[in-house]
Amino acid sequence: MSTISETKTLDAQGLKCPMPIVKAKKELDTLSAGEILKVVATDKGSVLDFQGWAKTAKTAKLLDQETVSEGGRELYVHYIERV
Amino acid sequence: MTDMTAVPADLNALKDLLAGLDRRMSALEATMESELSAIKEQLPEDKAAIIVFSGDLDKMIAAHIIATGAATMGLETTLFFTFWGLNALKERRSLEGKNLAERMMALMTPTGSKELHPSQMAFMGAGAAMLRQMMKQKDVASLEDLMALAKEMGVRTVACEMSMEVMGVRHEELREGVELGGVASFLAEASKARVSLFI
Numbered sequence: 001m002s003t004i005s006e007t008k009t010l011d012a013q014g015l016k017c018p019m020p021i022v023k024a025k026k027e028l029d030t031l032s033a034g035e036i037l038k039v040v041a042t043d044k045g046s047v048l049d050f051q052g053w054a055k056t057a058k059t060a061k062l063l064d065q066e067t068v069s070e071g072g073r074e075l076y077v078h079y080i081e082r083v
Numbered sequence: 084m085t086d087m088t089a090v091p092a093d094l095n096a097l098k099d100l101l102a103g104l105d106r107r108m109s110a111l112e113a114t115m116e117s118e119l120s121a122i123k124e125q126l127p128e129d130k131a132a133i134i135v136f137s138g139d140l141d142k143m144i145a146a147h148i149i150a151t152g153a154a155t156m157g158l159e160t161t162l163f164f165t166f167w168g169l170n171a172l173k174e175r176r177s178l179e180g181k182n183l184a185e186r187m188m189a190l191m192t193p194t195g196s197k198e199l200h201p202s203q204m205a206f207m208g209a210g211a212a213m214l215r216q217m218m219k220q221k222d223v224a225s226l227e228d229l230m231a232l233a234k235e236m237g238v239r240t241v242a243c244e245m246s247m248e249v250m251g252v253r254h255e256e257l258r259e260g261v262e263l264g265g266v267a268s269f270l271a272e273a274s275k276a277r278v279s280l281f282i
Contacts, residue, residue, distance in 0.1 A: 016223040018152040022232065025155040056156040 002064050004079045006038035007031055013042045013075070020046045021053045024080065028060055031082040036063065039078045050078045059083050131158040132272040134281045138167030138193065139202035140211050140226065144218075146282045147229035153278060154236040162233070163269045164261075165243035168282075169250060171196045171230075172242060174258040185251025192250070196226050234260065241268060 010027045012020040020041045028037050039050070047065060054062035063079040131153040135146045146162065153160045164172055170193040178186045193199050204210040215225065224232070234240070241264040242257060254263065273279040 014222050016221060018148050018155065019224055021155045022151055022236075053156055056158075058157055 007035035131278040135168035140199040
């Protein structure tokens, strides 16, 4: 489990490409610099997507990613800092 | 070139030497500055320019997924609709003031995104319904959702005026917020874009 303490959590479960990053961007825009958004997704592609997004977008820094098994399914959790 | 190794005979000679150096420095700075700004002019910016030529449902979905993704990544994104792609922008069908060929074209082409067919397995309309149903089941955003999202995220929509003319599509048939442009408006964006696609 990650020790990062998030400012806000976005439930992106069930969302498919491109919605997890689209919703995450919207949420991130409401945060101030240094605040952290935690995104919980079920889309496996979101792992690479969040990496790619953070690489290009100037306002997002990917701090950590983890995969959690919960109730027989995988959750992909991403921690993004607003830059 | 000033001989830097020669020791100046007196103070005035030293002054002249410094003045000469100063002039050369300024000239060098000016050259550097103009060359740098010329190079900067050539560098791409955080932009994406996408041509939407196809009016196929599947390709239209792909174009809008890429456009909304690009906007999310901070790219200033423009979609250029041309030829069959224009059908997705239509909101109403008007036959007024159109010649026979234009009227036929208007009647035989889709009016709006909801009437588009996929590039494969169209099955007289059943293919579109099937594809939409399959996407819905898998919680993928619909084309209409993606189009609304693109608009909300500030993705620019430009319709190619020449192809509108050819196909007999009128500006008033298109939805609100569509700009008109030509090849130069696309190239101006594309030559500055990091991502440029033809779909």
